[in-house]
Amino acid sequence: MKWDALEEEPCSLARTIGVIGDRWTLLILRECFLRKRRFEQFQSALGITRHLLAERLKKLVRNGVLRRVSYQESPKRYEYILTQRGLDLHPIMMALVHWGDTHMLDERGRPLLHEHKTCGKLFDPVMVCSECGEPLFAKEVITHPGPGARPTDGQPTAQDAKERRDARAA
């Protein structure tokens, strides 16, 4: 599959995966949320090869998740800052951390605790319904095709995208 195709699919999950859905990118974003901003910081914190790091940062900038900001002239140097679009990834990060906290702990306990500045307490993130405020459970959610669904409906798939490309090519 060409991964760029993901961003065109009629599926918000696929499109998001197209932007941030690879392992290094997710780890880079972790560092961003931990206030790291510079090339060398990312590289030494993650042990990622410089080649891939440069490539991934470029893609995140291209997708508006990070902004490349000059912080010094001569020699010109840049750092990478989360945009609002990037900050909006926070619920995804929290959800990933929470699953790990719930299912992947060893005997030592949580590597990281989260404090909510607003209320001052250590907390867990909880996903709730925007309408009634109740916690969400998979079995209480029903999906319906929306206006952006594929006309011929079923579920949006990569295979369909490939078929559309092939059809155009033919």
Place this chain on the structure above:
Amino acid sequence: MKWDALEEEPCSLARTIGVIGDRWTLLILRECFLRKRRFEQFQSALGITRHLLAERLKKLVRNGVLRRVSYQESPKRYEYILTQRGLDLHPIMMALVHWGDTHMLDERGRPLLHEHKTCGKLFDPVMVCSECGEPLFAKEVITHPGPGARPTDGQPTAQDAKERRDARAA
């Protein structure tokens, strides 16, 4: 990096990524939440190669996210069902979808709408604080090392060294 190492890192985000943090795995899980359960269904919905699909399913089973259940004797056939551990990934999926809905829509609108069975309304997922119930924002969350944190947190970076020098100089 050896990706297996991720699961041992003192970071819940890294451990979660170690289990579900690659693109095909996330797409397979999307299909699971859309009620797909069989090898052929996954394969034709995603266009993933059979080789990789088999490999990823094995890994998800090994990690307790899916359960391989026989649904027919002679010939013996199996399907893949989300375990509780797997169902607990729902907030991650919803968070990914929501970011796509917010930032990756085209003019046609949302591919998928979500209805909350409990209250009957179409909704968006909202991440709130388990303690005060208020919506969470990245800038209102402070992280502290927990009991499972690495004792000496990584190598001091070159940047750290520079900052220490700067601090002494000031």
Place this chain on the structure above:
DNA sequence: ATTGACAGTTCAAATTTAGAACTATAGTAA
């Protein structure tokens, strides 16, 4: 006897990633 459905496995070729070295600019130390 042949075909089709299903859940995989196998293998060569193409793509991606790892690891290491190299480039460029400037400040600091000997």
Place this chain on the structure above:
DNA sequence: TTACTATAGTTCTAAATTTGAACTGTCAAT
């Protein structure tokens, strides 16, 4: 002057992963 350090990359080859396509084995139906 020469050398070394810091930062943000780029370039190259070797190793690993992914793709694409074919193949296997079991059973039911025609």
